[in-house]
Amino acid sequence: MRRVDSEPRENWRSRCDEIGFSFYDLPSEGGRPYWNESAAYAFTLGEIEILESATKALFDLCMxxxxxxxRRRRYAEFGIPTALHELVRQSWDEDDPTVYGRFDLAFDGDLQVKLLEFNADTPTSLVESAAAQWQWLTEAHGPDADQFNSLHEQLIQQWTHVRTARWGVAPGSRLHLASLHDSGDGELIVEDADTVAYMAETAAAAGFDPKLIFMEDVQWSVELRRFLDGDGERIDRIFKLYPWEWMAREQFAAFLPLSRATTQWVEPAWKLLLSNKQLLVVLWELFPRHRNLLPAYASPDPLAGRAHVRKPRLGREGANVTVFDERGRVVVSSGGGYGEEGFVFQERAVFAPIPGKTAVIGSWIVGDSPAGIDIRETSGPVTGDLAEFVPHFIEEGRA
Known part of the structure; x- marks a missing residue:
């Protein structure tokens, strides 16, 4: 794994626009655009195979x-409200289908892969991972170039599997797809809107009739005892780019168990157990010294004398993360609005020695299959909302 200079395409903005990736100019560190094709990460085929194997192993451990x-009803450790415990159990025992997720991994440059966290419920960076970096690859490196990226094809295959084998609905069946419109300021959250629009494209290719809506428009009909959209249409099946832990604490949370017979959600309710960093503690408890796991605990005491990181259980984009050195001194701390839900403590990971950069690998899982990677980099040890997306390629070319 190495970082190399790359000449940006002259028309890269317009080319990104053409594939529905419009938030490339979001500011990152130093005010630079979020999408950065002035560099690229090169991997050997052997390194890709290691990342693929680790991703599959981690998904199996998570299951x-x-x-x-x-089975042991340990929901309270995850902060799941009591009223939703049975919903989570039913969702798992009845095998509600999953479509996708993204592991955040540390790769140390010496073929060691470690799990940082699992974005299992609402992972973003999808459109840039699946479409934008593939477009960049073919235009910057030619038709014989390759990267670890079968996201688009696998999403279509998984949606087809969900439609036919899991839900058993005919071609043309309605699928609602929802994201949050804004954070209270009235401004559209473009990243979420683009992500959901891209997911709708893959669902349409799998035979669904997609309808894009916003979570603000989802309503509960007391008379019909079911969820409806803003037009009064029944919501039978819905993909939501909206966290379960937010839904669990909102007014309509009481209706979620009642809707189980009428509304099917993707991602499913059992993802509440995977999108919570308490998962890291449980994984280390069940599989201590596994080669792809870092020691993780509910208390910092077992990590005394070792560099470690404190993470909020439900934190996002590096918010409220604190890094400690081996003497317990704070190296860096990020702000944010998380932490009331509690923290987990994880041994600090070792990253590849890229000068001036910390590169986190996002490794995608579609269904139960590894589907590709992306790279977000920062100049500091915490990957936050100012990270830059950098594309990658396989040095040997197409296998």
Missing amino acids: EAVEHVV
Whole structure:
């Protein structure tokens, strides 16, 4: 794994616009655009195979962890409201389908892969991972170039599997897809809107009739005892780019168990157990010294004398993360609005020695199959909302 200079395409903005990736100019560190094709990460095929293998192994461990938590009813450790415990159990025991997720991994440059966290419920960076970096690859490196990226094809295959084998609905069946419109300021959250629009494209290719809506428009009909959209249409099946932990604490949370017979959600309710960093503690408890896991605990005491990181259980984009050195001194701390839900403590990971950069690998899982990677980099040890997206390629070309 190495970082190399790359000449940006002259028309890269217009080319990104053409594939529905419009938030490339979001500010990153130093005010630079979020999308950065002035550099690229080169991997050997052997490194890609290691990342793929680690991703599959981690997903399998996570499935075992969910089974363990459900059987022993350890929901309280995850802060899940009591009223939703049975919903999570039913969702898992009845095998509600999943479409996708993204592991954040540390790759140390010496072929060691470690799990940082699992974005299992509402992972973003999808359109730039699946479409934008593939477009960049073919235009910057030619048709014989390759990267670890089968996201688009696998999403279509998984949506087809969900429609036919899991839900058993005919071609042309309605699928609602929802994101949050704004954070209270009235301004559209473009990143979420683009992500949901891209997911709708893959669902349409799988035979669904997609309808884009906003979460603000979802309503509960007391008379019909079911969820409706803003037009009064029944919501039978819905993909939501909206966290379960937010839904669990809102006014309509009481209706979620009642809607189980009428509304099918993607991602499913059992993802509450995977999108919570308490998962890291349970994984280390169940699989200590696994080669792809970092020691993680609910208390910092077992990590005394070792560099470690404190993370809020429900934090996003590096918010409220604190890094400590081996003597317990604060190296860096980020702000944010998380932490009331509690923290987990994880041994600090070792990253590849890229001068001046910390590169986190996002490794995608579609269904239960590894589907590709992306790279977000920062100049500091915490990957936050000012990270830059940098594309990648496989040095040997197409295998």
